[in-house]
Amino acid sequence: MSREEVFERLNKVFRDIFDDKSIMVNEETTSNDIEDWDSLEHINLIVAIEQEFGMKFNMHEVTTMKNVGEMVDIIISRIG
Amino acid sequence: MNLTSLLFLGFVIITICIYFITPKKFQWIILLISSVIFLFYDNLHINTIIQALIVLIPSYILGRKIEGHSNTKQGKKFLILGIIIILGQLIYLKYTNLFLETANNINTLLHIEYQFEFVQRNSLIGISYYSLIMIGYLVDIYRGTCKPEKNIFKCALFMSYFPILTSGPFIRYDSVGKELYEGHKLNxxxxxxxxxxxxxxxxxxxxxxxxxxxxxxxxxxxxxxxxxxxxxxxxxxxxxxxxxxxxxxxxxxxxxxxxxxxxxxxxxNLPFFSRTITELWRNWHITLGAWLKDYIFYPLLKSDEMQDLAKECKEKFGKKVAKKVPMYLSMLIMWIIIGAWHGGAYTFIIGSGLLQFLFMFLEDILRTNF
CATH class of the missing domain: 1.10.287 (Helix Hairpins)
Structure with missing residues (x-):
């Protein structure tokens, strides 16, 4: 799966979780860029992404990933 | 040893003086010796020595076993074994009387005359702190956040660093651990x-x-x-x-x-200037909150059981409820643990735990709906 395809599917998940159709995430997007992205929503988001891509983040990754770019790196490394 | 006593002052001055005249390479040994003295000063007994070893030895051995098995089933087995040993001892030492009191209350309710006698447990200072700190150490190795300490004496220093034994803060091996052994110049x-x-x-x-x-x-x-x-x-x-x-x-x-x-x-961080109860708890005993969030709240919320519950709620009540129910349930479990950690009595579980959960629950409901 290409990076663009991952971003496309990620956007769908973000829009669904945060109930905002205008969300467009990119490599540098962080929790500061999305109003409702707090520590609780972060877990909901992670679980939704895991379901979307059929993979698992470990807890270290959950608590340390800095931006969506890092998230995409992990997804690609898992799904090949 | 009371933190404001002259004895403690003298102890700290002597420790610091010896620490800085010792070559950097060996300074950590001074901290270890001071920590062991502090740990056993009021309570040197074969039982308390065993209590410390019951945390240290499994942490050291299992920490090294977990290395190389990060995020694997084998690693998880070692991790769970470590948690059971450390937590088992903590529960045995701190909560036996709470269980006996509960059993007595049940007996009274059922009109059974038999009442259990309370037991005296002689537990070591700081056991609530270093038990959780060492569980965090094992979890971090399992998650791959840090590598285990190869020297058991250095591991003992991380567990027993004397300043934090009475009131915290909670430390983590990946951030504070190495600083303990580095050695420092007086600045x-x-x-x-x-x-x-x-x-x-x-x-x-x-x-x-x-x-x-x-x-x-x-x-x-x-x-x-x-x-x-x-x-x-x-x-x-x-x-x-x-x-x-x-x-x-x-x-x-x-x-x-x-x-x-x-x-x-x-x-x-100025807790009494907080605008909400949630904010207050975020600014009070910050390191305990962070410990609980990383090692209990997040894993609970992310667990398959909670996610199944969320799915069920989504089907029956919609998306909003599906988000909130697992969160409230995880919060409830976490606050019961916070209450129990503060002391082995119902007053702590209710006052420092359930009541605070209730405040935060009401705050969230009111904020969301009004």
Whole structure:
């Protein structure tokens, strides 16, 4: 799966979780860029992404990933 | 050893002096010796030595076993074994009487005459802190956040670093661990900053907290003889007494560590200037909150069971409820643990746990709906 395809599917998940159709995430997007992205929503988001891509983040990754770019790196490394 | 006693002052001065005249490479040994003295000073007994070893040895051995099995089933087995041993001892030492009290209450309700006798448990100072710190150490190795310590004596220092044994803060191996062994030069600026911080701490405890304590104790001892205004005043004064005592202790601990050259994480951030209860708890005993969030709350919320619950709620009640129910349930479990951690009695589980959960639950419901 290409990076663009991952971003496309990620956007769908973000829009669904945060109930905002205008969300467009990119490599540098962080929790500061999305109003409702707090520590609780972060877990909901992670679980939704895991379901979307059929993979698992470990807890270290959950608590340390800095931006969506890092998230995409992990997804690609898992799904090949 | 009381943090504001002359004995502790002398102990700290001697430790710091020897620490800085010792070659850097061996400074950690001075900290270890001081920590062992502090740990057993009031309570040297074969039982307490065993208690410390029951945490240290499994942490050391299993930590090394987990390495190389991060995030695998095998690693998880070792991790669970470590948690069972460390937590099992903590529960046995702190909560036996709570279980016996519960059994007695059930017996009374069922009109059974038999009552269990309470037991005296002689537990080591700081056991609630270092047990959780070492569980965190094992979890971090399992998650791949840090590598295990290869020297058991260094591992013992991480577990027993004396300033944090009475009031925290909670430390993590990946951030504080290495600083303990690095060795430091005496620095004039950090010495001054550390001394000022220690003085502030002593001032908070001796001048504010203990003076307020006189008033609080007088009112609490004879509640019915005082008017409403005095009682409210005493309740507020008790809050301040508690805060100045706790944060004063933290100031002393941070000050000592600053002089040694070890940077500890802050534990308070002006909690009484918070706008909400949630914010207050985010700014009070910060490192305990962070520990619970990383090692209990997040894993709970992310667990398959919680996600199945969320799915069920989504089908029956919609997306919003599906988000909230697992969150509230995880919060409830976490606050019961917080209450129990503070002490093995129902007063702690209700007052420091369930009541706080209720406040935060109501706050969230009201904020979301009004």
């Amino acid at each position: 004039y600026n950090t010495l001054c900053r550390g001394l000022v911080r220690i003085l502030w701490g002593v001032f908070k405890i001796l001048v504010i907290s203990q003076r307020l304590g006189i008033f609080v104790d007088a009112v609490y001892a004879n509640v019915y003889t005082f008017t409403f205004v005095f009682i409210i005043g005493a309740v507020l004064a008790f809050t301040m007494q508690l805060y100045t005592n706790f944060s004063g202790s933290i100031d002393i601990i941070m000050g000592i560590s600053e002089i040694i050259g070890i940077k500890l994480p802050e534990n308070f």
